[in-house]
Amino acid sequence: MDVAEVQDIVIVGGGICGLATALALHRKGIRSIVLERSETLRVTGAAIGIQSNGWRALDQLGVASKLRQTAIPIQRNLEARCLKRSTLLETLANDLPVGTIRFGSHIVSVQTDPITSQPILHLHDGSVVRAKVVIGCDGVNSVIVNYLGLKLPKQSPITNVRAFTNYPDGHGLEPEFVTIRKGNLLLGRIPIDDKLVYWFIARRETPQDLTISKDAQKIRCSTLESVKGFPREMVEMIEKCDVDSLTLNGTRYRAPWELLNPTFRKGTVTVAGDAMHVMGPFLGQGGSIALEDAVVLARCLAQGQRTSGINSTTSIESAIDEYVRQRRTRLVQISTKTYTLGSLLETSSMFVKLVCIVVMIVFYRDRLGHTRYDCGRL
Numbered sequence: 214m215d216v217a218e219v220q221d222i223v224i225v226g227g228g229i230c231g232l233a234t235a236l237a238l239h240r241k242g243i244r245s246i247v248l249e250r251s252e253t254l255r256v257t258g259a260a261i262g263i264q265s266n267g268w269r270a271l272d273q274l275g276v277a278s279k280l281r282q283t284a285i286p287i288q289r290n291l292e293a294r295c296l297k298r299s300t301l302l303e304t305l306a307n308d309l310p311v312g313t314i315r316f317g318s319h320i321v322s323v324q325t326d327p328i329t330s331q332p333i334l335h336l337h338d339g340s341v342v343r344a345k346v347v348i349g350c351d352g353v354n355s356v357i358v359n360y361l362g363l364k365l366p367k368q369s370p371i372t373n374v375r376a377f378t379n380y381p382d383g384h385g386l387e388p389e390f391v392t393i394r395k396g397n398l399l400l401g402r403i404p405i406d407d408k409l410v411y412w413f414i415a416r417r418e419t420p421q422d423l424t425i426s427k428d429a430q431k432i433r434c435s436t437l438e439s440v441k442g443f444p445r446e447m448v449e450m451i452e453k454c455d456v457d458s459l460t461l462n463g464t465r466y467r468a469p470w471e472l473l474n475p476t477f478r479k480g481t482v483t484v485a486g487d488a489m490h491v492m493g494p495f496l497g498q499g500g501s502i503a504l505e506d507a508v509v510l511a512r513c514l515a516q517g518q519r520t521s522g523i524n525s526t527t528s529i530e531s532a533i534d535e536y537v538r539q540r541r542t543r544l545v546q547i548s549t550k551t552y553t554l555g556s557l558l559e560t561s562s563m564f565v566k567l568v569c570i571v572v573m574i575v576f577y578r579d580r581l582g583h584t585r586y587d588c589g590r591l
């Protein structure tokens with residue numbers, strides 16, 4: 214006997230993209246549910262830099278003014294602020310109708326109903342959800358990407374350490390994003406407010422990373438070891454960091470050419486955020502791009518619904534195709550910029566460096582050009 218629950222729109226994954234998509238749909242009067250495998254909002258990575266394209270999307274979602282109060286501007290011309298990840302996720306979640314997010318809901322597989330052609334989601338606890346639309350916002354190890362028949366993203370040789378440092382008497386730093394590079398190690402520092410500073414280190418992975426990644430004290434010791442010779446205040450910032458916020462993670466990426474052709478749709482199932490287009494952290498744009506996805510996808514689905522209603526499979530499919538069409542050029546452009554920048558930082562080949570420099574000069578002369586993008590009205 215089939216005891217599956219039936220839903221209109223199911224979003225898999227309650228990270229930045231999943232919550233933003235649910236909120237965008239809610240603002241358009243469309244109900245969805247978010248199935249998140251964790252038991253609470255998952256906030257690994259301490260903080261996130263949001264640049265002006267991301268702020269435009271947050272304006273459309275109706276949460277930008279609340280978030281602006283939590284973080285100081287760190288750039289003069291184009292808006293850029295660094296938000297605590299927990300603040301961003303909680304703000305998105307708090308504006309959703311009660312019951313939208315279901316924690317502890319781990320999707321293990323998806324299949325197509327042979328009669329209706331609609332997706333059927335299987336959860337870890339054996340329960341089943343049938344949906345008219347499924348949006349995979351389930352990050353780099355996406356079950357939905359598997360269902361669409363796409364390759365999972367590649368592992369990059371870059372590892373990141375991220376944390377907060379709290380200065381109870383004020384840090385006294387300028388409101389700016391400072392980076393220092395020595396060899397293959399990049400250290401970045403961004404103030405969030407007058408007392409809290411977010412910092413990260415990007416460096417080549419080492420064989421020890423796997424063993425230390427679960428132990429914050431060991432991450433701190435190895436990080437201090439790697440920044441010997443850096444300015445004193447930077448070393449102190451790492452010494453005094455909030456150990457609970459400290460994380461060490463590898464990174465994944467999808468190469469720009471992998472975004473050129475796929476339909477990113479199978480029936481009424483699609484993907485958004487990192488699941489669709491994870492890119493190296495060299496531009497700090499993955500979160501902002503995920504917010505843009507949410508606005509565009511909700512706008513397209515709402516237009517489709519206005520024309521033919523949520524019950525028309527053809528109209529849902531056309532709406533998803535329109536979403537993919539609107540996103541593809543943007544994604545290929547920004548992913549190429551990230552990829553080129555990453556290759557420039559990572560390669561030891563002079564020839565590759567030269568090619569990257571030429572690409573940057575010819576196509577990306579405007580260093581902040583990608584942040585001027587406007588995903589449009591919701």
Ligand SMILES: Cc1cc2nc3c(=O)[nH]c(=O)nc-3n(C[C@H](O)[C@H](O)[C@H](O)COP(=O)(O)OP(=O)(O)OC[C@H]3O[C@@H](n4cnc5c(N)ncnc54)[C@H](O)[C@@H]3O)c2cc1C
Nearest residue numbers: 226228229230250262320352373486487497498499500501
């Ligand atoms: C080191 C580093 C620094 C970065 N810095 C920045 C920055 O400064 N600015 C910026 O804009 N971006 C930055 N990014 C990128 C940004 O963090 C991501 O692009 C963004 O978090 C993607 O959001 P998402 O919702 O698509 O995926 P995720 O945040 O990965 O969320 C996916 C969610 O899906 C859930 N999930 C996964 N599988 C399942 C399943 N089977 N069933 C149910 N739930 C599931 C997960 O638990 C998770 O909550 C950075 C990334 C890295 C690695």
